[in-house]
Amino acid sequence: MKLHTSSTDGLNLFTAYGDDYVAVNHQKHENNLIVCPESIIADWSTARVDALTEADRQKLLELGAGIILLGTGKRLRFPAVEWMRPFAAAGIGLEIMDLQAACRTYNILAGEGRKVAAALLFD
Numbered sequence: 031m032k033l034h035t036s037s038t039d040g041l042n043l044f045t046a047y048g049d050d051y052v053a054v055n056h057q058k059h060e061n062n063l064i065v066c067p068e069s070i071i072a073d074w075s076t077a078r079v080d081a082l083t084e085a086d087r088q089k090l091l092e093l094g095a096g097i098i099l100l101g102t103g104k105r106l107r108f109p110a111v112e113w114m115r116p117f118a119a120a121g122i123g124l125e126i127m128d129l130q131a132a133c134r135t136y137n138i139l140a141g142e143g144r145k146v147a148a149a150l151l152f153d
Contacts, residue, residue: 041067041140044133049104050152052133065148066093067140079107079151087113090122095147097123097139101132103153 042065046053051060054070064071075086079102090098098117100109106128108114117124127135129150136148 042070043137043140044148047130047133049129052129052150060152062151063149064090064093065136065150066095067146074149075151077151078153079103079109082109082113087116090147090149091116091120093147094145095122096145097125097147099132099136099139099146099148100124100126101129101148101150102126103129103151 042054044052044054044065045056046058051058052063052065053059054065059070059072061072062075062077064074071089074089075082077083077086079100102108106126108126114124114126125132125135129152132148132150136146139146
């Protein structure tokens with residue numbers, strides 16, 4: 031039994047993913063990007079997880095998202111603690127996961143109408 035209706039019409043959702051790509055609304059992407067329900071930022075960063083910069087972090091902090099899913103490629107890797115600390119201070123949830131888990135989790139949260147962003151890093 032469905033208790034509520036939800037509409038994902040017009041939202042950016044992941045329609046496919048693999049180790050070296052994602053598809054958002056059937057459009058393939060192979061470089062680091064940020065996906066929000068209403069926008070895609072294709073030029074977010076060129077860094078790998080171990081080289082994320084203050085500018086990369088600032089872009090994420092300015093999104094207005096309540097939850098940011100950081101997809102770290104084929105496997106789970108964590109950025110430096112100092113890089114992650116400002117998210118908690120700003121009241122933003124930062125969840126670190128592999129790229130495929132970030133895509134799945136994002137679709138669920140976006141479908142619920144949450145203020146979520148997926149920041150994806152490719153290996």
